[in-house]
Amino acid sequence: xxxxxxxxxxxxxxxxxxxxxxxxxxxxxxxxxxxxxxxxxxxxxxxxxxxxxxxxxxxxxxxxxxxxxxxxxxxxxxxxxxxxxxxxxxxxxxxxxxxxxxxxxxxxxxxxxxxxxxxxxxxxxxxxxxxxxxxxxxxxxxxxxxxxxxxxxxxxxxxxxxxxxxxxxxxxxxxxxxxxxxxxxxxxxxxxxxxxxxxxxxxxxxxxxxxxxxxxxxxxxxxxxxxxxxxxxxxxxxxxxxxxxxxxxxxxxxxxxxxxxxxxxxxxxxxxxxxxxxxxxxxxxxxxxxxxxxxxxxxxxxxxxxxxxxxxxxxxxxxxxxxxxxxxxxxxxxxxxxxxxxxxxxxxxxxxxxxxxxxxxxxxxxxxxxxxxxxxxxxxxxxxxxxxxxxx
Amino acid sequence: xxxxxxxxxxxxxxxxxxxxxxxxxxxxxxxxxxxxxxxxxxxxxxxxxxxxxxxxxxxxxxxxxxxxxxxxxxxxxxxxxxxxxxxxxx
Numbered sequence: 001x002x003x004x005x006x007x008x009x010x011x012x013x014x015x016x017x018x019x020x021x022x023x024x025x026x027x028x029x030x031x032x033x034x035x036x037x038x039x040x041x042x043x044x045x046x047x048x049x050x051x052x053x054x055x056x057x058x059x060x061x062x063x064x065x066x067x068x069x070x071x072x073x074x075x076x077x078x079x080x081x082x083x084x085x086x087x088x089x090x091x092x093x094x095x096x097x098x099x100x101x102x103x104x105x106x107x108x109x110x111x112x113x114x115x116x117x118x119x120x121x122x123x124x125x126x127x128x129x130x131x132x133x134x135x136x137x138x139x140x141x142x143x144x145x146x147x148x149x150x151x152x153x154x155x156x157x158x159x160x161x162x163x164x165x166x167x168x169x170x171x172x173x174x175x176x177x178x179x180x181x182x183x184x185x186x187x188x189x190x191x192x193x194x195x196x197x198x199x200x201x202x203x204x205x206x207x208x209x210x211x212x213x214x215x216x217x218x219x220x221x222x223x224x225x226x227x228x229x230x231x232x233x234x235x236x237x238x239x240x241x242x243x244x245x246x247x248x249x250x251x252x253x254x255x256x257x258x259x260x261x262x263x264x265x266x267x268x269x270x271x272x273x274x275x276x277x278x279x280x281x282x283x284x285x286x287x288x289x290x291x292x293x294x295x296x297x298x299x300x301x302x303x304x305x306x307x308x309x310x311x312x313x314x315x316x317x318x319x320x321x322x323x324x325x326x327x328x329x330x331x332x333x334x335x336x337x338x339x340x341x342x343x344x345x346x347x348x349x350x351x352x353x354x355x356x357x358x359x360x361x362x363x364x365x366x367x368x369x370x371x372x373x374x375x376x377x378x379x380x381x382x383x384x385x386x387x388x389x390x391x392x
Numbered sequence: 393x394x395x396x397x398x399x400x401x402x403x404x405x406x407x408x409x410x411x412x413x414x415x416x417x418x419x420x421x422x423x424x425x426x427x428x429x430x431x432x433x434x435x436x437x438x439x440x441x442x443x444x445x446x447x448x449x450x451x452x453x454x455x456x457x458x459x460x461x462x463x464x465x466x467x468x469x470x471x472x473x474x475x476x477x478x479x480x481x482x
Contacts, residue, residue, distance in 0.1 A: 028425065073413070074413025074414065076411060076418065076420065076425060077424075102409060104421075104425075106422055128405070128407060128420075129422045131422065165404075166405075167404060167405040167422070169422060
């Protein structure tokens with residue numbers, strides 16, 4: 001699963017963001033990760049590497065209660081993700097309830113399992129929108145990167161999406177192994193009649209973190225891909241809207257991750273853990289609440305996990321006195337933790353961070369040499385592998 | 393751009409709804425949301441694909457007891473079409 005896209009656009013809701021230390025606004029965006037089960041084994045998946053250890057999935061009634069409680073607080077955007085959300089056979093029930101409540105419902109899917117019967121039922125239930133992921137423009141690379149044979153199937157699903165009059169929205173996660181194919185990927189999208197294409201460079205969490213040396217592109221690759229994208233955009237104009245998400249390791253300022261934790265975004269993981277971002281399970285010292293035990297309202301407003309990174313009092317220097325802290329909130333807590341060992345540090349993507357060299361070195365390594373394939377092969381997201389990875 | 397006789401309607405893939413929690417009309421679209429101000433909400437909520445632009449202007453002028461809204465409403469509608477928030481039915 002790629003990270004849900006376009007969170008930045010929730011900034012359109014900026015006028016309802018709270019002033020620091022004021023009572024936070026509602027969780028406008030709700031992401032339900034319905035299951036970690038997935039027929040694909042993508043090397044860049046952001047799901048936790050120890051997903052096999054994650055406890056039993058919530059039941060339908062839990063999800064329905066979460067929807068009702070979140071909507072009552074003012075949640076309005078709903079992402080249904082995973083894993084592969086189509087692996088849940090109650091997906092149609094969940095969509096129907098969400099639509100009745102007034103959510104705008106996005107299905108974020110690999111397309112595997114989206115038959116004509118299911119898309120018809122989902123449409124009838126009120127699903128607003130489908131985002132289909134592709135791994136590459138070629139059968140070989142798509143199937144290699146996902147460790148499956150899915151390319152033909154996905155192409156059929158793309159046709160179904162058109163047939164049922166959904167906007168065709170493709171998401172392709174870019175990295176060293178496919179970024180040189182951007183021209184072909186865009187041509188494929190055009191042939192499918194895609195209206196929106198998100199070229200999302202890998203963000204290094206979960207399985208992508210594990211595989212980072214293999215996935216990090218070189219700056220030259222990145223620049224070529226951007227140039228190809230620009231030329232393509234000039235040619236097709238408004239017919240196809242293309243979003244190119246630059247990998248943040250190549251930036252000098254961090255992304256305003258989640259608009260700050262606990263400001264607009266609430267994820268519920270398959271086991272019912274409520275997370276202020278879908279990667280936050282990794283953060284030490286967060287007492288993550290479970291929707292089995294607590295109401296969404298109590299989780300959002302009162303739990304330690306959702307208050308821990310609200311406001312600015314948790315920040316260290318250089319963020320604490322930085323004028324840009326109100327814009328980027330110090331960047332990504334998970335990235336700060338992964339790269340510096342302390343989630344309270346500035347995201348080291350920022351060149352004001354004393355740890356910025358860690359990011360620079362990772363980029364330099366990607367420039368200098370091919371990844372150490374022999375020393376450490378690519379690790380496909382897999383249940384069997386997840387079990388040993390979850391020890392220690 | 394928009395002729396007075398064409399009928400604006402909320403664009404495909406977008407949904408307009410009133411959000412009590414925000415006290416505003418919002419426009420929902422894939423993975424995003426625009427909170428509309430009162431006048432944008434008043435215009436867009438009348439764009440049902442049934443009424444012409446001219447009728448919408450007249451309706452707004454009646455509702456808000458003002459005259460001469462045509463230029464402002466047309467400018468907003470044109471901007472909204474550019475952003476795909478609205479489409480025109482002939």
